[in-house]
Amino acid sequence: MKAKKLTTPLTQGKALSLKAGDRVLLSGTVYTARDQAHKRMTETLIEGRDLTFIPPGATIYYAGPAPARPGRPIGSCGPTTSARMDAFAPALMAAGVRGMIGKGERGGNVVDAIKTFKGVYFAAAGGAGALLARRVKSARVVAYEDLGPEAVRELVVDDLPLIVAIDAHGNNLFERKKR
Amino acid sequence: MIRTVDAAKVSDTVAKLCVEANFKAPKDVVDALARALRAERSPLGKDILRTLRENIRIAAADKVAMCQDTGMAVVFLEVGQDLHVAGGALAKAVNAGVRKGYAEGYLRKSVVDPLTRANTGDNTPAIIHTEIVPGRLLRITVAPKGFGSENMSAIRMFNPTVSRDQVEEFVVGCVRDAGARPCPPTVVGVGIGGTFEHAALLAKKALLVPLGEKQARADLAAVERSLLAKINALGIGPGGLGGATTALAVRALAHPTHIAGLPVAVNICCHALRHASAVL
Numbered sequence: 001m002k003a004k005k006l007t008t009p010l011t012q013g014k015a016l017s018l019k020a021g022d023r024v025l026l027s028g029t030v031y032t033a034r035d036q037a038h039k040r041m042t043e044t045l046i047e048g049r050d051l052t053f054i055p056p057g058a059t060i061y062y063a064g065p066a067p068a069r070p071g072r073p074i075g076s077c078g079p080t081t082s083a084r085m086d087a088f089a090p091a092l093m094a095a096g097v098r099g100m101i102g103k104g105e106r107g108g109n110v111v112d113a114i115k116t117f118k119g120v121y122f123a124a125a126g127g128a129g130a131l132l133a134r135r136v137k138s139a140r141v142v143a144y145e146d147l148g149p150e151a152v153r154e155l156v157v158d159d160l161p162l163i164v165a166i167d168a169h170g171n172n173l174f175e176r177k178k179r
Numbered sequence: 180m181i182r183t184v185d186a187a188k189v190s191d192t193v194a195k196l197c198v199e200a201n202f203k204a205p206k207d208v209v210d211a212l213a214r215a216l217r218a219e220r221s222p223l224g225k226d227i228l229r230t231l232r233e234n235i236r237i238a239a240a241d242k243v244a245m246c247q248d249t250g251m252a253v254v255f256l257e258v259g260q261d262l263h264v265a266g267g268a269l270a271k272a273v274n275a276g277v278r279k280g281y282a283e284g285y286l287r288k289s290v291v292d293p294l295t296r297a298n299t300g301d302n303t304p305a306i307i308h309t310e311i312v313p314g315r316l317l318r319i320t321v322a323p324k325g326f327g328s329e330n331m332s333a334i335r336m337f338n339p340t341v342s343r344d345q346v347e348e349f350v351v352g353c354v355r356d357a358g359a360r361p362c363p364p365t366v367v368g369v370g371i372g373g374t375f376e377h378a379a380l381l382a383k384k385a386l387l388v389p390l391g392e393k394q395a396r397a398d399l400a401a402v403e404r405s406l407l408a409k410i411n412a413l414g415i416g417p418g419g420l421g422g423a424t425t426a427l428a429v430r431a432l433a434h435p436t437h438i439a440g441l442p443v444a445v446n447i448c449c450h451a452l453r454h455a456s457a458v459l
Contacts, residue, residue, distance in 0.1 A: 064289075163418075163420065
């Protein structure tokens, strides 16, 4: 099966066109965020403030990249375990996040939120950080610089290879494959 | 005759090993992935295995770490009892090496204070396991451990009357619960016996046994075979996307234990099984 080309920002229409199992090459802008950034972003939302650095329809990449060598945009840049962000993901989707990239299963609350907000969860190949780094064209910190590798970075990506794992219709690749 | 090794030499060696372990997959791992790709039937599973093999090639070509989680540095030292380390404390020298290796290799600094979560900034301190052995040599093994897989580890203190099936179900259950989180295909290290902390150390050391090496104990080899078959029947597959390759191998180590119990520890490692050794 040939990979579908997809560009950010993700719209509801684009999300609804994706099916669990689809191979996707994603181009555009994604935002790295992992554990501590999720905690802070959620606290900001609870306080009733907006997340100014993440535009509507944004895709979050659960990743904490390795530092870049001089002349390169980024170091090794693969996905981290998505399940650790499950508690925070629905609130972020309610605030406008539409796509998530990571590795591994999601909880029922996230599957429900993906259906409700017409989002999508992509699986990237866990452990393929060197390969995925080649698809990152630029990177800059946009929030929480003090978190070091856990800071929120805006990445411009070109043909990032992903698999649709949970689609907006509620199909879940991990559920189907489970015995 | 006491032999002397300079602490600076220890630091330089540790630094080199940190970089090597993160950039270069061991040959036994490369071979195991090739075998898995030949055997795997799931299309998405084959895709992931191909991607992982390509990733190993790119990491070496681009001088980029195979995985962005360049781990907490676990360092095993086998110190000959007729060896003297001069010019500084051994643990300090090891940590200086980790600091140097993680800076020079552009490796991620992932170590934080457990309470404040403040990053130490240089990936120290390393976790150092020191063993005094006969001889005049110093063997250093650096095994950077990522926490996607480390988080999926477990230990249980069984009753001594437990059946082998129950023990195996515990190990298989750990892998089942871990699902796609530890980046399957994994290597599953199992420590059987000893005490609470020794079983955990055995499980970690089991991950350092070369994949092709024959298990010395026939009964333990049978446990490894049985566990691998059960784990690969779970259907989790590469990347958790389905398939027959959930684990590349199960490696077990055993140690005598107490009449009242049976500690069993499971330490899961991702496919890359990063480690590098040198002898000084």
